[in-house]
Amino acid sequence: MTSDAHTQVLVVGAGPGGYAAAIRCGQLGLETTLVEKGRLGGTCLTRGCIPSKAVIHAADEFAKIRSEATKSVLGIGVGSPTIDFARTRAWKDGIVDQLSGGVGGLLTAAGVTVIEGTATMVDGKTVAIDTEAGAPRISADNVILAPGSTPVELPFLPFGGAVLSSTDALNLDTVPDHLVVVGAGYIGLELGTAFAKLGSHVTFVEMGDRILPAYDADLTKPVVAELARLGATTHLNARATSVQQDAGGATLQVTLSDGSEVGLHGDHVLVTVGRKPRTEGWGRENLVLDMDGPFIKVDEQCRTSMRGIFAVGDVTGEPMLAHRATAQGEVVAEILAGHRREFVPAAIPAVVFTDPEIVVVGRSESEATAAGFDAIVGRFPLAANGRNLSLDGSRSGFVRVVAERSTGLVLGVQIVGTSVAELQGVAVTALEMAATLDDLTGTIQAHPSLGEAITEAALMAQGRPLHLPLPPLSSRQASAS
């Protein structure tokens, strides 16, 4: 294949996977070209993690002030608060601009050549780039594929008009009166909860028998309760079948669990039924890549089945999360620079920014048991944590630590509670360092903090809690198993 230019490393996609790989490659002295058809930062920075968390924060603040205005707990008096959502959106866009621009600055500083355009693999070593200025072909010694993922679209609910994808929902200028959310996975719940707090009446339609089907029921129970308190309606075992758009929005036809049909009208219907790896639009058909289900198959070094072609991020598998993509990108860059590296984490944390928040790191008890561990569990209620009370946090949250019985090796930590997202740091550090229960209980956490609840949960697993009454001796054996 003839080409117009040559580079040592060519990266397709500037999401957290691609841009991290490119920055590190550049820093390590590799001649690197990054091709992005949209904005630097990819899904995460421009229409995913960051803007969604900004909107969620704004919604939290508004809801807090509103609840003080209506029936104050803290004794604060406020008039009736309002929200100018267009300004909220502008604030959120400002954060996105700042971060996307920051990524651009880091790429420049690392000496990476950034090309705006759509990359198509012509063969294993050549990439054709469709840009405004022309269509250069670049040959590369190594290619890193990081094209990310896209929202799943239902054939009978195509995006457009009042039917929104998560991207569209993040760009609304006004708060809808009524929002119908199809799919109660983490993205739907996060956005739906935010709009509920902003004043929308939100109705969730979920095919499964509970919300957040990927998380265990104990963890989601406090979230279910909070949704009800916010006035949201949830239809479980319910199936959306069609949509009728009209001047005021759209009516979604739903078959409920009892078989009856209802029409749910909303200003918008937000469809968040999952994301799928982007395996089209970049020339996969011109390569011979082994697949792993819908994903590109990669090994522990993120190598695909083709020599010199690596893949990172959402296109390579679950969990489709930004920090996994970034970590993979870094590993690949170091491998290309001649180091021995592999992507074999002990755990990849997941945080759901619902109310209350959910943190999942490592294995749950049932996952540990299924894998063959003899597992013990310690569970500490956040209602007994001073910091949680002083934050007026959820009374139904808890920290759960799962460990191997014989050694105390920490296998997993799960948390549900108000503002617990940051606790993922303690948990994942423990797992990655191969900590045992003794390590957790032997580490002093500041008082008052939510982190103390992790120590207490570990003490619970060892059958010696400090801030909870010890169960009678006779029942201790039973509760440990």
Add this chain to the structure above:
Amino acid sequence: MATYGVKLPDVGEGVAEAEVVEWLVAVGEEISRDQALAEVMTDKATVQIEAPVDGTVLSLNGAPGDLIAVGADLVLLDVEGSVDAAHQPEEQNSVPAPSPPPPKTDNDLQRGQALKVPDPFEDPFEADLPEPQRRVDRPAGLVKPLASPAVRKRALDAGVELRFVNGSGPAGRISHADLDAYLRAGTTPQVLAATAAPGMREPNLRIDEVPLVGLRRRIAAQMSTAKSRIPHITYVEEVDVSALEDLRKSLNESAGVAQPKLTVLPLIVAAVRSALGAHPEMNARFDDEAEVVRQHGAFHCGVAADTPKGLVVPVIRHAETLDLWGLATEIARLAQGARDGSLSSPELSGSTFTISSLGALGGVVSTPVINHPEVAILAVNKIAERPVVIDGTVVVRKMMNLSGSFDHRVVDGMDVAKFMQQIKRRLEQPALLFIDPPGQKPSVV
């Protein structure tokens, strides 16, 4: 009723343990004397263990893949009557039987041990590595080796697989110290013993990784191609260069100031050129994929040159057109260009024959690697004064060896011998360099 322990017999000379390959009976099964109980494998053979008595199987010791020590209970049987001391199960035996090895958790490792076939390529250091012991009893593969990211990174850098490292920490966690111990164990016991003595030097455990980049990488690729694709035949001949050296001295003495100093190399190029007249098959490039040998009329002579970055082969293009002084000038120019990296790509490619000369460092014999896709390369060894027998008398002569390698796919040994003799003849009687063989075009020397 009594419990009878069927012990793993001495299944082969010097064998201390054997791997259970397959159980041929099940717990609860009634078995009769001489019935096969299990198949076990040692590093020497696979054998069947038979029941010495009738009975009912009470328990099978271990699962297929487990290693059982010789003398340990393999199967417990429920038998009629009483059992003599030798066959009482281990717990009841007064003489302690060799205990079975501690449970191991790593499947690969067990396989590796059971099939200990001597491996000629085995790294003797690796063979000395201590056996991993897992103090923690958990099913194989349940967790990845437990270690902090920093320890894992160090292990990767050192090329150590952590599953072979014994973790001394809680839950079997591998610490930096465990990794150090493992790395140190990679040295021989002698070294370890020696370093244990006070005042001895610490073993140097350092490994510097030098990545292959640039020219070195290309040389590596080129050498692998040449050596893996070309069956080399190497032929060495000695040459009396006394006359040649006299001639060279005299030419240098009479040379004008503008003329470069004549080294041996231009004379060898001239001798090869002349010898090629009768051997066009040596001045060729072999396209082995197309299965065509292209014999060239032109003599593009590659001259291997050492540079600070590595070997390069500049090419005297159309060496058939240059006289001795022309060759000398061109060789000097190319050598300089190779050193300062100023040569262009046509000056570094397209040779049809290559000569490699290390001058005074040329050694006695070499086995040069053919410059793929050429078919011949000639290495020039050093010139030295040696005693030589001439007409029954020992005399001191200036001697030089020539080592030629040839692509044996397209050149036969006889052609090689004849070609080398042609070169020898011309170098020993340098006047021949200036006389055209009958029927050939006048040479330019």
